Amino acid sequence: MSNPEFKPYVPAESDLKEFTFKAVFLGVIMAVVLGAANAYLGMKAGLTVAATFPAAVVAMAALRAFKGTILEENVARTTASVGEALVAGAIFTIPAFVISGVWENLMDHLVEGALIMLIGGSLGVMFIVLLRKTMVEEADLPYPESVAAAEIVKAGQGGATGASYVFGAMGLAGLIEILKNANGIHIVHDSAAKFFSFAESKIQFLGTSKLFSGGMKLETPSASPALVGVGYIVGFDISSILFAGAVLGHLLLVPLAIFLNPTLQDFAATNDWMAISDEVWFRQIRPLAVGTMIVAAFYTLYNLRGSLIEGMGKAFKNLQKIKAAAGPVSRLEVDLDFKKIIIAIAILAIPQYMLYHYFSGSLFGSILLTVVLLIIGFLFSAVAGYLVGLIGSSNNPISGLTLSTLLISAILMVAIGVTGPKGVAAVLAVAGVVCCAAAIAGDMLQDLKVGHLLGGTPWRMELGEIIGVIVAGALLMPFIAVMDKVYVIGSAALPAPQAGLMALMSQGIVGGEMAWPLVIVGVFFAIGLILIKAPSPMLIAVGMYLPFSSTSAIFVGGLIKWLLDRQMTARNAAKEQKTKAENTGILLASGLIAGESLMAVILAFVVLGLNVSESSFTLAGLSPGTTAWLGLAIFGALIYTLIQLPVKNATKE
Secondary structure (H helix, E strand, C coil), X not given: CCCCCCCCCCCCCXXXXXXXXXXXHHHHHHHHHHHHHHHHHHHHHCCCCCCHHHHHHHHHHHHHCCCCCHHHHHHHHHHHHHHHHHHHHHHCCCCHHHHCCCCCCCHHHHHHHHHHHHHHHHHHHHHHHHHHHHHHHHCCCCCHHHHHHHXXXXXXXXXXXXXXXXXXXXXXXXXXXXXXXXXXXXXXXXXXXXXXXXXXXXXXXXXXXXXXXXXXXXXXXXXXXXXXXXXXXXXXXXXXHHHHHHHHHHHHHHHHHHHCCHHHHHHHHCCCHHHHHHHHHHHHHHHHHHHHHHHHHHHHHHHCHHHHHHHHHHHHHHHHCCCCCCCCCCHHHCCCCHHHHXXXXXXXXXXXXXXXXXXXXXXXXXXXXXXXXXXXXXXXXXXXXXXXXXXXXXXXCHHHHHHHHHHHHHHHHHHCCCCHHHHHHHHHHHHHHHHHHHHHHHHHHHHHHHHHHHCCCHHHHHHHHHHHHHHHHHHCHHHHHHHHHHHCECCCCECCHHHHHHHHHHHHHHHCCCCHHHHHHHHHHHHHHHHCCCCCHHHHHHHHHCCHHHHHHHHHHHHHHHHHHHHHHHCCCCHHHHHHHHHHHHHHHHHHHHHHHHHHHHHHHHHHHHCCCCCHHHHCCCCCCCECCHHHHHHHHHHHHHHHHHHHHHHCC
């Protein structure tokens, strides 16, 4: 039962304006903008962060000029954050069509991609409407990010919205991106690398002396405000685990693979060792990391089995007790009509079937996939929501849920004889829909919890989510396609690790193409990590899969957050001051992420609009050459921004 003593910030009897045109319009604009920014970030870093914080601050700042109420701000924030969630589901799966070779590019498949997002996002909203009361009001879940966002909104009612921190950091990150992006002025090279050769070693092998050599590629962290911001938000512990994977992959396994394979010396005559090192990581270590990710994904779900089963049991029990309420009902208890939601879910099965038939060409296979998706989609949406309640949206492992869906779908396709490119495409389509549904489900529950704490009306927030999904789903696919065309998905610039994993798995099971020995070794590596009780084998595997410069930059962000915490402790700061410093840092980090990501998207459109291979800056002769040394100045600016500014704000009188 819900807690009768709970009192929201805005009382139930309040008649404040809430679902207005200005609130919804601002929300959908932010949904598209933040969605585009997170599309770039997710494909670059393999991680996305919740848009709840920047959306809340921007909504407060923008609506204050129009005398907007806190409930209008809540609707705008709720509508806005679906863009980030929807694009997270999309970038984890849709780029896999290109990486797997099923599609040549994304620009020719904008409609298919949009349909995957629209169907998946709409289902996620519908499923969570049915689960809201159980998951938000009755479940005893901490919702850490929801509570933090609600506190920021409450603090903003006194006049200090924090918008200056978000927009100031956005401006700084945007300027830095112009200076270091290959399509900008490009006077800063964001990282530097050098290959250090080993001395030759004689090793007796079966009675024969053989020469072994090789070396190690060392690379600096990327001077990326966005990646540093991600590390700052996820914190020192998570960024350290991710960096541990980078150390294992790039500084242990790659040098070991080179040293133990003397035949690579043959390539050195026509290729430099840096390129050879990159190929070893890309072609051999990443498939090993995929094997580790597979086991780690299922291990994560296994560890949560008790909590998930309990949460699902409560959800189904609540659905069975749906009755017409007797007497007047508080606006805080009113959801969208359940009967209409169930009818909408049934209607959505029709475009699902048509989509799967388009990809697979199989009548029976399409029906089977549609049924499987509805069942798995509901279950995994509940699971995603439950995980958000436990650990927050930024740490929600929806890639593990999506991988589970992909494996089930792939096995079904092989069982009924749908293989080859059509089978791969069908499996990826199912994974894409479920991933979008799970991502929206987790984000939506986080937003509904914020609204619950503030006193928002559930049905109005749910309607805002539906509008946000429709607009973002229809408009975000071109942004993803442009970034593929300019930066190339699957390259070092946009590695898209989750999509690479989905592509490799679908090809391996349905298409029959996979470096199985490497994947199997990765499986045993994951088992070893589990046996020694290593924290988060999944994050370790992602660290192995991502470029070293990216992962180490995320670690720098986590290290900066650790230094801030140490400094506040050294000052004997009160709990309120620590909270204020932490919230200020989150706003600054969110601004850094949004600023770099949005500028990268803008520069991509500049290049595409000019129909050239270089930006207008370079064409005008404003790119005098690059240097990595200026990256040190960037790190200095980021350290000052993320440590000194929060400390000053928290300790000022």
